[in-house]
Amino acid sequence: MGLGTFLTKGITTQISFLKTLGPLFLLNCFFTLPIAFVQRDWIVFEPKVFALHISAAIASIIAGYFIFVIIVRSSASISSISSTLSPAVALVLAPIWLGTTVSSLQVVAVIALIAATLYPIRSSIPGLRLGKTIFFTLSAALTTGYVSINVAMLAYEGVNLSETFLVRQIIAGLFYIIIFPPRGLTKSDLLKLVQRASLISVGSVASVYALQGGEIILMVSILATVSLWVLIFESIASKRIPERSTIIAALIAVLGIISLRFVS
Secondary structure, three states: OHHHHHHHHHHHOOOOHHHHHHHHHHHHHHOOHHHHHHOOOOOOOOHHHHHHHHHHHHHHHHHHHHHHHHHHHOOHHHHOHHHHHHHHHHHHHHHHHHOOOOOHHHHHHHHHHHHHHHHHHOOOHHHHHOHHHHHHHHHHHHHHHHHHHHHHHHHHOOOOHHHHHHHHHHHHHHHHHHHOOOOOOOHHHHHHHHHHHHHHHHHHHHHHHHHHHOOHHHHHHHHOOHHHHHHHHHHHHOOOOOOHHHHHHHHHHHHHHHHHHHHO
16 A cells, blocks of 8 residues: 555656546456455445445545545655544544444554654645645545445445445546546556556555454554555655654554554
């Protein structure tokens, strides 16, 4: 997920992001089709399940738009703030929609994790003072957090991994292709989109698998480290050693995730 997010910045500098969102959502499906051939027991049209799929697709449409807008306006590491804040969303939504309990130790661990992952990009955060960017970031965080909760809700309804992932991707992809047709894309553009989709789809499927079978807050907190990975890849691309703050934050994040594992 971190590597795919890092590559997204390069894509947005060469292609209009509104033209890429539809193909990216559908390409994500392409890399997941082998799983769908094995998992054929879909229950997509059951009323409650269908409503959950629609709400997940809407959240994905909103999150995708805001994340790409942030990447265009700033950097990939700033766009990953939405993933960093998603554990906070899970802390609020999980007890409401999943009936789970949240301990004080979990709250402390999540706060430490969020602080650690935000710290390395603190110098870039002044750009978030712009009202629109703050709105985009918080909206992306809320919708990203909801999608994670939605995965767990679908798991409770007996929905398998392939249906959980593919249905919202297909709906979101068709929405963007209809509203923003991907005209003018070259073979080189498509190759870049395929590369990015292959990484994001693997990360997304892995996260769905983890969210369906594990503790929601722990799994979402692990996804919050995407911003640290993006910073590391940015350092590698610029051929420089990661800053001390990034290394320290990574260690704190690891400790936070380990502590969540034992207080879950």
